[in-house]
Amino acid sequence: MPRSSLGKVELIVDTGHPLLNRTVDGFLKIGTVAVVRSAAEDVYAMAQKGSVSSNSVEHSLKKMCKEGAYWGAIAGTYVGMEYGVAKIRGTYDYKNAMIGGALTGALVSVVSKSKGDKIVVDAITGGAIATAVELINYLT
Structure with missing residues (x-):
């Protein structure tokens, strides 16, 4: 092609x-x-x-x-978080993306002055998006 x-x-x-x-x-x-x-x-x-x-x-x-x-800044934060989690855990898998995405989502939410449940929702969203991207990359 x-x-x-x-x-x-x-x-x-x-x-x-x-x-x-x-x-x-x-x-x-x-x-x-x-x-x-x-x-x-x-x-x-x-x-x-x-x-x-x-x-x-x-x-x-x-x-x-x-x-x-x-x-x-968001991408740099995510990449740094994922790398740090991988170093701490001593393994490289989709869980690093999930944790890094969740931490990044929560951090971005806190910095933008969100409160309470919004921070949790943003953390879940960040973790879900990062995990989905990691799994899609694995499949292709």
């Missing part, structure tokens, strides 16, 4: 510690995806409107930075 590619860009950041290396890698990868998604939405909106102003470009750039930093 024919394949095409836009190319491959590799960026290696070596902080000297595997935990930090993975965290930075997760931040950069998912942060980049969030920036591109935000840019695509804004370009589409500008195309529909039929005009581009310096104000809309400035708003778009701010939104791209905010989205990239937000999703990158």
Whole structure:
């Protein structure tokens, strides 16, 4: 089956510690995806409107930075949590994803000033999403 590619860009950041290396890698990868998604939405909106102003470009750039930093921070936190759990448990399996996702979900919820049951729901959601992704990756 024919394949095409836009190319491959590799960026290696070596902080000297595997935990930090993975965290930075997760931040950069998912942060980049969030920036591109935000840019695509804004370009589409500008195309529909039929005009581009310096104000809309400035708003778009701010939104791209905010989205990239937000999703990158969540991804970096998750990757770091999963790695830390794996090191503590001494094994690498789906349970690390589940625990790392739950801890990340709870932490994001607490940082966004959620309270009580919302923190628990976010922890369960984070654990469920991370576990599902891990199991899907295992199956493919």
